[in-house]
Amino acid sequence: MKMPEDANQRNPLGRFINAVSATLDAPVVWFRERIVEPNRQSYPWYHQKFRRVPTIDECYTDDYVCQMEANLQFKRDRLVDNDILHILRLRFEDCVLYEGPESKEKCKGLYDEYQKAAENWFIKYGDLGAYGGARDAYMKQKHRMIWERRHGPVGSGMKETAPEA
Known part of the structure; x- marks a missing residue:
């Protein structure tokens, strides 16, 4: 059947x-x-483009939507900067593995580029912690600018103060 x-x-x-x-x-x-x-516009999800929003210093203190958008933009930028730093580190490590004993001379350009990117990353995101947001980074930037105005570039030591008469 x-x-x-x-x-x-x-x-x-x-x-x-x-x-x-x-x-x-x-x-x-x-x-x-x-x-x-x-x-519907079709685009691959991994190429989604977000419009740039105002930064936290352009938002009013009572505009919570603007502050939230600035914080989300900051977090997206931090993820991109983390990935860029990771890629530079991997390029340097691959160069060292490939070149072997001559890596100090041949990979110096990659190493310098990685060190400069790591320094810039730390200037912007360092010491913020996992939950640091746009407001914290803005305050860090403000405090750094005040320090540099009073004492010179960070890492150069403090200026000598003139003895008071």
Whole structure:
């Protein structure tokens, strides 16, 4: 005995469930195929482009939406900078492995580029911790600028203060 292609067609309850399902599902499928998908921009999820938003110093103190957007933008920028630093580190390590004993001379350019990027990363994101946001980075930048105005570049030591008469 040969089984029919769709076993539910013999069962009245199965036919009823299929009919109700098709009645409820058909308008949804029609709307998605005819309205939603033709009007949707298609782009790969890994190339999603976010518009730049105002930074935290451009937001008013009571504009919480602007502050949240600035914080999300800051976190996206930190992820990008982390990945750039990671790629530079991997390039330097690959160069050292490939060049062997001559790596000090041949990989010096990569090492200098990595060190400069790491220094810039630390200037912007260092000591903020895992939960540091745009406001914390802005305060860190402000305090660094005040320090440099009073004492010179960070790492050069403090200026000698003139003895008071």
